[in-house]
Amino acid sequence: xxxxxxxxxxxxxxxxxxxxxxxxxxxxxxxxxxxxxxxxxxxxxxxxxxxxxxxxxxxxxxxxxxxxxxxxxxxxxxxxxxxxxxxxxxxxxxxxxxxxxxxxxxxxxxxxxxxxxxxxxxxxxxxxxxxxxxxxxxxxxxxxxxxxxxxxxxxxxxxxxxxxxxxxxxxxxxxxxxxxxxxxxxxxxxxxxxxxxxxxxxxxxxxxxxxxxxxxxxxxxxxxxxxxxxxxxxxxxxxxxxxxxxxxxxxxxxxxxxxxxxxxxxxxxxxxxxxx
Ligand SMILES: [Zn+2]
Numbered sequence: 360x361x362x363x364x365x366x367x368x369x370x371x372x373x374x375x376x377x378x379x380x381x382x383x384x385x386x387x388x389x390x391x392x393x394x395x396x397x398x399x400x401x402x403x404x405x406x407x408x409x410x411x412x413x414x415x416x417x418x419x420x421x422x423x424x425x426x427x428x429x430x431x432x433x434x435x436x437x438x439x440x441x442x443x444x445x446x447x448x449x450x451x452x453x454x455x456x457x458x459x460x461x462x463x464x465x466x467x468x469x470x471x472x473x474x475x476x477x478x479x480x481x482x483x484x485x486x487x488x489x490x491x492x493x494x495x496x497x498x499x500x501x502x503x504x505x506x507x508x509x510x511x512x513x514x515x516x517x518x519x520x521x522x523x524x525x526x527x528x529x530x531x532x533x534x535x536x537x538x539x540x541x542x543x544x545x546x547x548x549x550x551x552x553x554x555x556x557x558x559x560x561x562x563x564x565x566x567x568x569x570x571x572x573x574x575x576x577x578x579x580x581x582x583x584x585x586x587x588x589x590x591x592x593x594x595x596x597x598x599x600x601x602x603x604x605x606x607x608x609x610x611x612x613x614x615x616x617x618x619x620x621x622x623x624x625x626x627x628x629x630x631x632x633x634x635x
Contacts, residue, residue, distance in 0.1 A: 377501075377504070378414040378416055378422070378504070379412075379414060379503060379504060379505065379574075380505050381627060381628065382627060382634055384624070384634055385450060385451060385452055386455035387427055387428060387429045387433075388428075388457070388518060388519045388622070388623055389427050389455075389627060390424055390425065390426055390618060390627050391424075391427060391436075391450045391452070392422055392423075392424060393424075393425060393438060393450055394421070395421050395422075395440055396419045396420060397421055397440070397443075399442035399443055403441040403442075404423040404438050405438060405439045406425050406436075406619055409573075409619045409620055410496050410573060411423050411438060412424040412425075412571075412574055412618060412619065423438055423448075424574075425438060425618070425619060426573075426617070426619045426621035428621045429519060429531050429622065432452070433452055433453065433454045434451065435450075435451055435452075436449070438450070457520055457521055457531065458521070459520065459523065460516065460520040460522050460523070460532065461522075461523045462523065462524050462525075463525055464524055464525055464606075464608065469525075471524070472524045472525050472527060481560045482560045488555065488557070489555070489562075492554050492567045493575065495554055495569050495573070495575060496573045497571055498571070499552065499569075499571050500571055501550040501551055501571055502550060503549040503550055503551075503570055503594065505549075506548040506576070506594075506625065506628040506629045506630065507546065507548055507549070507594060507629065508537070508546075508548070509537070509546050509576075509612060509614050510539050510544075510601065510614075511537075512538040512601075512611070512612070513537070513538050514536065514537060515536045515611060516532055517535065518532060518533075518535050518625065518626065519532060520532040533615050533622040534577070534579070534614050534622065534625065535614050536611045536613050536614075537611060537612045537614060538609075539601040539612060540610060541582050541602055541603065542582060542583075542602075543601040543612075544597045544600055545578055545599045545600060545612055546594075546597060546598065547568055547594055547596045547598050548568075548576045548594070548614070548625070548628075548629070549568070549576065549594050549628075550593050550594050551568040551570040551571070551592060552569045552589070552590070552592075553566060553567070553586045553588055553589060553590045554567050554568070554588070555567035555588070556584050556586060556588045557584075559605060560605065560606075561606045562579040562580065562606075562613075563579065563580045563581065563602065563603075563604025563605025563607065564581040564582065564583070564584050564599070564604045564605075565577065565578065565580075565581065565584075565605075566578045566581065566584055566586055566598050568592060573617070573618060573619045573620065574616070574617070575616070575617040576614070576617075576625070577614070577616070577617070578598060578599060578612060578614060579613040579614075580601075580603055580605050580612065581599040581601065581602050581612070582600045582604065582610075583599050583600045584598075584599045585598055585600070586598035
């Protein structure tokens, strides 16, 4: 009994560390969790030339969280740690096979398979906005230990499916689709800052939230955008509602997460979710 009381006291005395609790899922579309030690107060990590999310776990124990591209080759990779000097740490990307999904778009939605010139103009104008947002690497800190599901609906399309639209291969599914009626409230998966709130050709009404250090969540095909550009949101805040704007075959939320400019399976960060 005494032991339990002491543990409770210790827990209350030392506030919980604001580190993300992440499982090592070192597959394409996953996150490699790489432990390292340093006495430097602010070590940096890079994967290629891209800065990587780092977090202090305890004392000199740190972690680098590396998003692995869906199309990454299997095998040995490395990150560079820069603290008082520079060193390399190896890690291994393991194989994983995602399933195929065939989608038929008809009527007005056909334009999303082969967009016309006017649509191509819009797509080209939007590209830099989306690209800058995905490349954001901010140093602001938010006290997130895990993500929550942004809506409660069932997952209708898992992450990573190899997709074919009307028989034509397109890029794999870069997020999770949750079913839901138009107008259903969408919550911020974690605390952060709104860095995109706009209407786009493929994404429809979309919001991007920056959680710091290249970790960004995206909410796509929304009916209504509630959160405003530049707004700081808490985990669970209502940021918009479910819709079917853009390239969407029915009303649903497409939820995506970027880490070091790479789409990763959001379930790896969602508390209680099965990791694949
Ligand atoms: Zn989707």
